[in-house]
Amino acid sequence: MSTASIAVRRSSSPWVVYSIILLAMFIAQLGSGLKNALTPTIVSAFGQTVESGVWLNLSMGIVATCFVPIAGKLSDIYGRKYVAAIGVSLAAVGLVTVAVSRDYAGAIGGYTMMGLVAAALLPAGPAFAAVRIPESSRGRAMGMYPLVTLPGTILGPLVGGMITDAYSWQMVMYVAAVACLIAAAIALFFMEGPATRLQAKIDWVGVVCIVFTVSCLLVVANRGQVLGLANLWTWLLIAGVVVGGMVTVLVEKGKPHAILDISFIASREFLVPVLIMLGCYTIIGSTNYVATFFVAGVIHGNATMTGTVVMALFLPFAILSPFGGVLADRFGAKNITTVGVLIALVGLFSLTRVSSTTSLVELDIYVAIQGLGLGIFFPGILRIALSKAKRGKAEGAAGTFAMFKDVNGPMAVAMYGTWFGVLTASLTPGVLMARATELGVGKDIVDRIGTVGLKDPTVSQALTSLGIKAQELQAYATANAMPNAMSTVMWAQTALAAVALLLCIFVLPNPARAKSKAESDLVAQADS
Known part of the structure; x- marks a missing residue:
């Protein structure tokens, strides 16, 4: 074989391996996503309350978030193929455990094991791209990552719901387990094995x-x-x-073999992108939560209409990410990241203008603008964050980045969701009083509505005598208070996005100049 043909094979092989990693991730995410819409069904099957349902996703989230950097470190030592295969196989065991469980504790235990899907596979793709893909194409590689992972998350609940309607929720778990085993087999037989084992101990x-x-x-x-x-x-x-x-x-x-490389985390190349990413992923979590309640409470939409908001956010995110990666390679990761944050900022500002007359189409457009901006933003910010990762520490660095990203969602929903609920509740009495006055309710009853609410017997009797239904009055007040509460929350989010934009412009570092194709091939040959 000629030297030229060897060079071609070596320069193209990283893309083959990267594609295999992404295929395994897609199948695993699709399998895991099958059960995402089944929490109410499973909670009901075990005779639990809605409040108890949080422990299913919470247990899975804790494992997924905690073990992402740990799995990354194990991958640095033993090789990503073995860690990925074992982790996803254990997740398949967890899915079967949920299906055969006779009590709720067993189901929670099974969900805990499912978190290993994200922990075992999430660091593999970005870490491989950060050290093995030629620098001139690294943004494009990072852009393929959400294109592959997000559709599995989006399609999974839809397919899982169809299987549940046709058969049972246990069948969904079995199908998801098979998908995870297929992903594990792909990882085991087609992913690269470690050339040499890193001599390090687990911290x-x-x-x-x-x-x-x-x-x-x-x-x-x-x-x-x-x-x-x-x-x-x-x-x-x-x-x-x-x-x-x-x-x-x-x-x-x-520590020389620490799970978290503090010196790397504290570097400007990693810390600044992570701070910007945390701000932007806060936007995702809070927008997704608040907008769905807006659809239900103000537009009075059904579950399908609520789902369009989620689709409007994540579909542009997934579709635009590869283009964002290409643009990052062409015009610079910092420049494209800044443009992405600016577009998301425009979408957020649009959401500050919502009112009780805002239609579902308008809301979807505002949310889609955010998704578009975040899709352009993600590949560049990921590329910058991992730009200084070395081959022996790439998995751990990618795992640390994923941990920061994943822990942000529950925090954003808890903080902004609670704030949104408190604002809505505080604004509702004023709307109730104004509406009751319009309907001809006496001032004394209007004042009581403001102090004790609609459940007071005196208020209920007065409203009934006037032919006014308290439930309809409450729904009207909530629907009119909610837009103001949402607008306030989105103003805070807009301010947060503005800070992220300033960080992009003035503080975010520029990665090193992308090498030419010839230079990249020489580097790949030298590394091999």
Whole structure:
């Protein structure tokens, strides 16, 4: 074989391996996504309450978030193919466990194992692209990542619902388990094995610190508003986050084989992109949550109409990401990241203008503008964050980035969702009083509505005597208070996006100049 043909084979092989990694990720995400819409069905099947349902997703989220950097470190040591195959296989076991469980505790245990899908596979794609894809094409590679992972997440619930309607929710779990096993087989037989094993030990103290800190953070984010500030557990969890975070930094700092590379995290190339990413992913979590309640409470839409908001956010995100990657390669990752944040900022500002007359089409357009901007933004920010990752630490760096990204969603929903609910509740009495006055209710009853609400017997009797239904009056008041509450939340989000934009313009570093194709081929040959 000629030297030229060897060079061609070597320069093209990273794309083949990367495509195999993405295929495994797509199948695993599709399998995992099949059960995403089944939480109410499973909760009902085990005779649990709506409040108890949070423990299914919370247990899975804790494992997914905590073990992403840990799986990345294990991949650095033992090789990504083995970690991915074992993790996804264990997730398949978890799916079967849920299907055959006879009690709710068993179902929660099965869901916990499902979190290994994200933990085992998420670092593999970006980490491989960061060190093996030629630098001149690295943005395009990063852009393929959400294009592959998001459709599985979007299509999974739809297919899972259809299987449930035709057969049962247990059948969904079995189908998802088969999908995960296929992904594990692809990883085991087609992904690259490690050329040499990294001589390093697992930092078990760091593992315990990360698991403890992130677990406390996710539990307090999800359950804090239910427990309340007066509850001792709330303050114990907050203390766990603060103390655990400080201990984690002290334990990991300076360790040669730390789970979290503190020196890398503290670098400008990683820290600034992560701060910008946290702001933008806060937008995703809060917009997704608040807009769906707007559809239900103001537009009075059904579940399908609510689903269009989610689709409007994530479809442009998935479709535009490859183009964002190409543009990042052509015009610079920093420039394209800045443009993406600016477009998302325009979408957020549009949402500050919502009112009770805003239609579903208008809302979908505003949300889609955000998705468009975030799709352009993501490949560039990911490329910059991993620009300094070395081959021996790439998986751990990508895992750390994914951990920061994934922990942000529950926090954003908890914070902005609670704020949105409090604002809506505080604005509703004023609307109730104004509407009751318009309907001819006496001033004394109007005043009582403002102080004790509609459930007071005196208020109920007065409204009934006038032929006014309290339930309809409450729905009217909520529908009119909610746009103002949403507008206030979106103004705060707009301010956050503006800060992210300023960071992009003035602080975000530029990665090194992309090498030419010839230079990239020479580098690939030298690395091999």
